[in-house]
Amino acid sequence: MFRTKIIKDYFLYVLLFCAFQGMTAFSATLQSVELISLSANFTKILVENDTESLTKGSLFLNYPETLHLKINYPIMQDIVINDTLMQIFYPEKHLLYNVNAAYHDKLIFLSPFVASQYKDYGLSALSYTLSDYQVENDTLITIWQPPKEMGNAGATVLKTLNDKLVNVLIYDEKDNIVQKILFKDYQKLGFIGFPGTVEILYKNSGKITKKNVTLTNLEINKSIPDSLNLDIPENVTIENFEW
Amino acid sequence: MDFIRNRFIVVNLLMVALMLNLVILPITMDFSFAQDAETENYESICQKAEQDAIEDEDNSASFAFGGFMCGVFGYIFAATSKPEPPVERLVGKDEDYAHAYATCYRQKAKSLRTKAACIGWAVGSTVSMVYFMATAESESN
Secondary structure (H helix, E strand, O other): OOHHHHHHHHHHHHHHHHHHHHHHHHHHOOOOOOOOOOEEEEEEEEOOOOOOEEEEEEEEOOOEEEEEEEEEEEOOOOOOOOOOOOEEEEEOOEEEEEEEEEOOOOOHHHHHHHHHHHHHHOOHHHHHEEEEEEEEOOOEEEEEEEOOOOOOEEEEEEEEEOOOEEEEEEEEEEEEEEEEEEEEEEEEEEEEEEEEEEEEEEOOEEEEEEEEEEEEEEOOOOOOOOOOOOOOOOOOOEEEEEE | HHHHHHHHHHHHHHHHHHHHHHHHHHHHHHOOOOOOOOOHHHHHHHHHHHHHHHHHHOOOHHHHHHHEEEEEEHHHHHHHHHOOOOHHHHOOOOOHHHHHHHHHHHHHHHHHHHHHHHHHHHHHHHHHHHHHHHHHHHHHH
């Protein structure tokens, strides 16, 4: 009789432990894989005020230090961001802008791609708290509330299907959707599931703007070209700016 | 009696601060529109940059609060801040666009910040002035 009770208690403790593990897995900022480097070809389509603009090129990210964008359409342009220095080079014009600033965003349009590698989309790091969750078949929906300091921000809802983030809805304080982010064309890169396309819909000046970024020939945590720095010819006009 | 006289000096100083606000505020408001557009293209780039700055600086309440609490220091902080245009908006853009966009964006964003700080400063000064006048009047009675 006593032994049965011990076995029952043991299973109860095991169940409680599993439940606790499950709860902490929801709220903890778990990253599937550590991102060290990323290289890809990119295509960015921006539809704004009924006008479509296309940008094509390749990118090399040595996270978090350096980003090198080599744009080949609609113009030839190299952008290298390294710490506080951003260099914008126009090879056809032999012109280089050196821009110094306290901070440069190194991820630019890569932010949602990188954030998709976090189970919580990186929201815990921004002091968001998990307020609710629902499970529907293979889909997990989690609802996150912003910290009070983020005045007019509302909830953020993450929809994860088979352990892959499929969409993010960002609301304002009046429960209106202000941004919708869709993650598509997941690619299996070793142990990593990485979205090939991210589509973002948001309101700008009252009109809906659509941004679609597609990454091809993706390589993660593989060797990046030896030099991420710009190879500047001698006869180049250099203009320096302080931001 | 000296105490009341001191109060009146403080009130006068606050009124001078308020007058300065009334002078500085229109200057900073006009500054954002003072950009002389050399070409139509420059003007349209500038308009886009300014519109983006308005969208991005939507939450400039912190600068207004700084002006309210710290007065002239809040204004100085806003005036010396360095708003930075998002790099993504310069990707795939030619050198003239990048230069014009960055210049107009920074000017507009800074103007919005200083405007918010000025409004905060003016409100703060008015509140303090009303408070001092009310307390001085009640003491003289």
